[in-house]
Amino acid sequence: MAVKINAIRGMNDLLPQNSSVWQQVEGVLKSTAASFGFSEIRFPVVEKTGLFCRAIGEVTDVVEKEMYTFTDRDGDSLSLRPEGTAGCVRACLENSLLHGQEQRLWYIGPMFRHERPQKGRYRQFHQFGSEVFGIKGPDIDAEIIAFTATVLEKFGLKDHVTLQLNSLGSSEERAAYRDALVAFLEQHKESLDEDCRRRMYTNPLRVLDTKNEDIIRILADAPKLSDYFGEETRNHFAGLCSRLDSLGIKYELNSRLVRGLDYYNLTVFEWVTEALGSQGTVCGGGRYDGLVEQLGGQSTPAIGFAIGLERLILLLETLNLVQGIPAVDIMICAMGDEPEKQQLQIAMDLRRELPELRIMTHCGGGKFKKQMAHADKSGARFAVIIGEDEIASRVLSVKDLRSGEQQTVEMAAAAAYFKSVF
Ligand code: ATP
Ligand code: MG
Numbered sequence: 001m002a003v004k005i006n007a008i009r010g011m012n013d014l015l016p017q018n019s020s021v022w023q024q025v026e027g028v029l030k031s032t033a034a035s036f037g038f039s040e041i042r043f044p045v046v047e048k049t050g051l052f053c054r055a056i057g058e059v060t061d062v063v064e065k066e067m068y069t070f071t072d073r074d075g076d077s078l079s080l081r082p083e084g085t086a087g088c089v090r091a092c093l094e095n096s097l098l099h100g101q102e103q104r105l106w107y108i109g110p111m112f113r114h115e116r117p118q119k120g121r122y123r124q125f126h127q128f129g130s131e132v133f134g135i136k137g138p139d140i141d142a143e144i145i146a147f148t149a150t151v152l153e154k155f156g157l158k159d160h161v162t163l164q165l166n167s168l169g170s171s172e173e174r175a176a177y178r179d180a181l182v183a184f185l186e187q188h189k190e191s192l193d194e195d196c197r198r199r200m201y202t203n204p205l206r207v208l209d210t211k212n213e214d215i216i217r218i219l220a221d222a223p224k225l226s227d228y229f230g231e232e233t234r235n236h237f238a239g240l241c242s243r244l245d246s247l248g249i250k251y252e253l254n255s256r257l258v259r260g261l262d263y264y265n266l267t268v269f270e271w272v273t274e275a276l277g278s279q280g281t282v283c284g285g286g287r288y289d290g291l292v293e294q295l296g297g298q299s300t301p302a303i304g305f306a307i308g309l310e311r312l313i314l315l316l317e318t319l320n321l322v323q324g325i326p327a328v329d330i331m332i333c334a335m336g337d338e339p340e341k342q343q344l345q346i347a348m349d350l351r352r353e354l355p356e357l358r359i360m361t362h363c364g365g366g367k368f369k370k371q372m373a374h375a376d377k378s379g380a381r382f383a384v385i386i387g388e389d390e391i392a393s394r395v396l397s398v399k400d401l402r403s404g405e406q407q408t409v410e411m412a413a414a415a416a417y418f419k420s421v422f
Contacts, residue, residue: 010115010123012310020325025155025313026108029128032151033106036143038130041105043084043091045112049077055086055291057262059202066113068123080112084129085263085288085304086295092133093297102134108309120279120311130285131304133292138236141267141287142243144303148271148283149249151307156321161271161282163250166257167237168205168265171290173228178204180223188218208256211278216256224255236266263288267303275318282315283307326379329357329422332386333371339386340365346386346396346411353415357422376401382418 007013014022033040049069056063068080081087084107092098092105108128115121130147132140145163152161168174185192185200185207192200196207196215208219229237244251251269259268268286276282285305292300316322330350334343347361360378362371368385375383385397385406396414399406409417 008123010117010121012122012124016327017324020327021313021317021322022309024322024325025309025316026128028154029108029151029307030106032147032154033130036104036147036150038104038106038147041088041091041107042109043087043107045081045110046078047081047087047090049079051086051090051295052079052082055089055263055295056083057203059199060206060262062113066115068112068114082113083111084109084127084306085131085291088129088131088304089292089295089297089302093292093295098133098292098297098300102132104130104132106130118279120276120308120314122310126309127306128309129304129306131302133300133302135303136289136301137267137287137303138239139243141236141240141303142247142249144285144305145240145244145249145269146247148285148305148307149247152271152283155312155316157273157282157315157319160275160315160319161273162252164254164257164270164272165241165244165251166254166268167226167229167233168258168268168286169225169229169233170265173230173233174205174225174265177223177225177228180228181205181207181225184222191215191218203262205258209258219256226255233266240267259284259286263291263294265289269305273315275315276311279311279314281308282311327358328360328378328380330359330382330384330418331362331371331375331378331380332359332384333362333368333375334365334386335368335371336388336391338388338391342391343386346384350384350415350418354418354422357418372399375399381422384414 052067053063062082067082070078072078088105088107092103097103106129109126110124111127112124114123117123130144132144152158181204182200185204189197192215193212196210199206210216257268257270264286266287266289270281271283272280273282274280283305285303287303289301292298292302332343332347334340343361347359351359360380362374372383381401383399383401385399390397394411395408396411397406398409398417
């Protein structure tokens with residue numbers, strides 16, 4: 001036998017027994033997006049590497065060590081998208097969707113990061129994301145957070161997640177703060193770990209984001225970014241908080257929340273859970289008013305978020321908040337020559353009259369017992385049994401696979417019968 005070729009580590013197959021959970025989750029996300037008046041956008045999985053470097057930032061984890069980058073046959077450096085925002089902005093700019101207009105968009109699809117695979121962290125994972133362009137906020141900031149809160153509430157997660165909120169101010173405010181922060185970090189250099197010492201000069205705000213408890217304790221005395229905020233930033237944040245308050249959306253202020261990508265300013269937020277260990281961020285987002293200009297467009301206010309679908313589904317499964325749905329409602333079984341000949345047509349007639357039901361035919365014949373076992377295994381609620389007698393009398397035997405009860409239904413009345421029971 002030939003040696004099997006396996007999938008790439010950290011890239012998962014979605015198997016049929018799990019696909020109905022994904023479909024349910026995607027359904028809730030899409031219908032929530034529609035209820036907020038958002039439109040779908042699709043953009044490629046591969047882009048020029050320079051797009052991600054420029055958008056996400058050269059000294060971020062994602063660009064420094066997580067991107068799948070390769071040279072294609074034309075010699076161009078391309079990368080698999082590690083997130084959606086950069087591609088979304090590129091697509092909007094290229095198709096003139098941003099100038100003088102507002103856009104409220106959503107996308108769903110695979111993202112790729114070369115990380116160490118573990119529970120809730122994969123190399124191909126999926127995000128549902130949203131990006132809004134052309135609105136300064138803070139009303140849209142609150143609306144975007146309300147969107148994520150609605151999604152989480154629909155899944156029954158309200159009591160299992162916390163909203164963490166922070167403001168990163170403007171780039172000028174951050175630049176002023178940066179000097180004070182670096183001075184503070186220099187005083188504590190010996191106590192920092194290698195990662196933090198490296199970031200101290202390349203991306204000092206990211207030090208605030210450390211998961212090292214000892215360093216977190218030291219940072220309690222660090223200067224606060226909020227002390228550097230001017231009136232505009234303070235008003236924006238206060239406007240957001242007051243809207244969240246009146247929407248009844250609870251939040252925790254977290255001055256250490258800086259997010260991993262460089263493009264954020266003002267509002268940043270994360271929905272976190274305790275139930276998934278250190279993979280606790282289910283959804284993250286924020287405002288990125290400088291990015292469109294940085295990618296060659298005109299200055300455009302923007303805000304977005306992304307939900308990690310594997311983590312969301314892991315959380316729902318951990319808390320028993322989602323169940324798979326069998327793919328079949330009715331299994332059509334046939335025993336004997338004439339029944340087998342008519343079986344597919346009977347199934348077709350039922351499907352035409354009952355388009356919302358999932359109707360499978362048992363194929364390949366076999367004994368009654370085998371066919372019933374197939375019907376049971378499929379998860380169908382009913383088995384329709386067609387034997388020679390049924391054909392002769394123009395009836396169907398309908399077996400309720402939950403109660404085991406069986407009854408005879410006129411073929412002509414079968415659709416009406418199923419309509420009444422489903
Ligand atoms: P983390 O701190 O967990 O690495 P991140 O800040 O890198 O997350 P973002 O870039 O903000 O994550 O992506 C948004 C969401 O996508 C995350 O909150 C998470 O739910 C999900 N996500 C990110 N990386 C992965 C991954 N490698 N595997 C699965 N989901 C991921
Ligand atoms: Mg990460």
